[in-house]
């Protein structure tokens with residue numbers, strides 16, 4: 001199986017970490033999705049023009065949520081329960097808003113301006129992180145490996161890109177420190193990739 005993505009994407013990293021921890025071999029191709037040649041590869045595989053993309057023989061699967069479902073099923077692992085799906089939705093919402101704001105910043109906007117779009121994203125980021133802070137100690141969260149991985153990848157990406165300060169959310173900072181030591185985390189750290 002081949003995984004198309006980038007070293008820095010938190011959505012791609014989730015899949016890489018999960019695969020590593022479950023001894024599933026993925027041939028990872030790092031793309032620069034804003035450079036012409038690599039962008040062509042991404043567009044060819046995904047009309048939605050986003051990564052990650054999984055290619056398994058003739059089957060192409062796009063979107064991290066669908067990719068993990070595909071991999072769980074292929075490896076005879078149970079699906080997430082509905083509470084876990086909801087938690088994943090919250091992690092995704094936070095991650096998506098941060099991606100949108102980063103793209104706005106790179107487009108020259110001041111995302112701290114009092115504008116509806118920025119206010120909605122900033123509010124969502126604050127509130128989802130606050131909510132997740134209350135959930136990391138709950139068994140429904142702790143018992144789901146992929147949720148742990150996805151939250152860690154989000155938090156580490158926030159640090160890496162210096163996106164927001166969550167140091168007051170001590171369950172999140174404790175969780176981050178505990179999870180950081182794992183080999184799969186070190187191997188996929190965007191700071192250490194070529």
Ligand SMILES: N[C@@H](CCC(=O)N[C@@H](CS)C(=O)NCC(=O)O)C(=O)O
Nearest residue numbers: 009010011049050051052063064065
């Ligand atoms: N819902 C998607 C989100 C993936 C996503 O936003 N990927 C980013 C990279 S972190 C991307 O490809 N962005 C390209 C763009 O927004 O143009 C998933 O879970 O895979």
